[in-house]
Amino acid sequence: MNIILLGYGKMGQIIERYALKRGHQIFLVVDEHNRPSLTADDIKGADVAIDFSVPFAALDNMNLCLEAGVPIVVGTTGWYDQLEEVKTKCLEADGSILYGSNFSIGVNVFFHINRMLAKALQPYKQYDVQVEEIHHIHKLDAPSGTAITIAEGILDNSDVKTNWVNTVIGDQDEIIPKPQELLIESHRIEEVPGTHTVLYSSEVDQIEFKHTAHSRDGFALGAVVAAEWLNGKKGFYQVTEIFDFNK
Numbered sequence: 001m002n003i004i005l006l007g008y009g010k011m012g013q014i015i016e017r018y019a020l021k022r023g024h025q026i027f028l029v030v031d032e033h034n035r036p037s038l039t040a041d042d043i044k045g046a047d048v049a050i051d052f053s054v055p056f057a058a059l060d061n062m063n064l065c066l067e068a069g070v071p072i073v074v075g076t077t078g079w080y081d082q083l084e085e086v087k088t089k090c091l092e093a094d095g096s097i098l099y100g101s102n103f104s105i106g107v108n109v110f111f112h113i114n115r116m117l118a119k120a121l122q123p124y125k126q127y128d129v130q131v132e133e134i135h136h137i138h139k140l141d142a143p144s145g146t147a148i149t150i151a152e153g154i155l156d157n158s159d160v161k162t163n164w165v166n167t168v169i170g171d172q173d174e175i176i177p178k179p180q181e182l183l184i185e186s187h188r189i190e191e192v193p194g195t196h197t198v199l200y201s202s203e204v205d206q207i208e209f210k211h212t213a214h215s216r217d218g219f220a221l222g223a224v225v226a227a228e229w230l231n232g233k234k235g236f237y238q239v240t241e242i243f244d245f246n247k
């Protein structure tokens, strides 16, 4: 496939490596410098675009790809408050968008088991639940997109928690969540690639469910696999639809 890389930072550069390794070609690399002059005509002819940029740019990039008729895989996080508008635009334009807060296989298995765990513990109200995420200090958004997806999996399977709230440790006064609020605690430490933990605590014990990324390679390979999956499809998808862990 001919791939456009939208964003050529930490992720874009590793994605390029995996794309070439899997026999694809890089059609165009776009970053902050050449993005302002980019038009729909410049990207027509590419098979797919992969966006790992910044939230506002990802929204512009999705619009540009819809205009040009180029399918786009979006790994950028921090724009999910606009998800419904983007979905409507995509479906109206008969376009093709696949987004995901995390493209690694490990985290997608984690998402699946997180839902099962929340369901299993639903009757046992003595357990309170909290989500923790740790990322590098360069990260622009908090909580992480992955933590939001984990929180949604818990909220969908809880009759106690109604919404999530976020606190960034060290940045603001500590939030004491109300009983119905699911706390997502964000930590920013040096160069940590991404660690997510779900904690269920009762008076007598604690269950810890944790995923630790050792590098960004799993995210990058997953993004290329997602682009291959999207090839030839129309519609609005999320990465979890690629996997079927119930088979």
Ligand SMILES: NC(=O)C1=CN([C@@H]2O[C@H](COP(=O)(O)OP(=O)(O)OC[C@H]3O[C@@H](n4cnc5c(N)ncnc54)[C@H](OP(=O)(O)O)[C@@H]3O)[C@@H](O)[C@H]2O)C=CC1
Binding pocket: 006, 007, 008, 009, 010, 011, 012, 030, 031, 032, 033, 035, 052, 053, 054, 055, 057, 074, 075, 076, 077, 078, 100, 101, 102, 103, 104, 216, 219
């Ligand atoms: N879904 C997943 O699996 C994962 C998602 N992410 C998400 O991906 C995003 C990028 O992460 P990361 O690579 O670490 O970030 P970086 O900061 O390393 O890279 C961001 C890149 O975006 C570029 N950029 C900035 N503005 C624009 C623009 N207007 N158009 C195109 N590109 C632009 C920057 O260009 P310049 O260098 O010129 O400033 C830079 O190349 C984040 O939102 C992060 O949360 C990260 C890992 C995994």
Ligand SMILES: O=C(O)C1=N[C@H](C(=O)O)C[C@H](O)C1
Binding pocket: 077, 101, 102, 135, 139, 140, 143, 144, 145, 146, 147, 193, 194, 195, 219
């Ligand atoms: O910014 C990052 O680095 C990461 N962002 C994604 C997120 O917000 O969940 C995925 C991964 O954890 C790394």
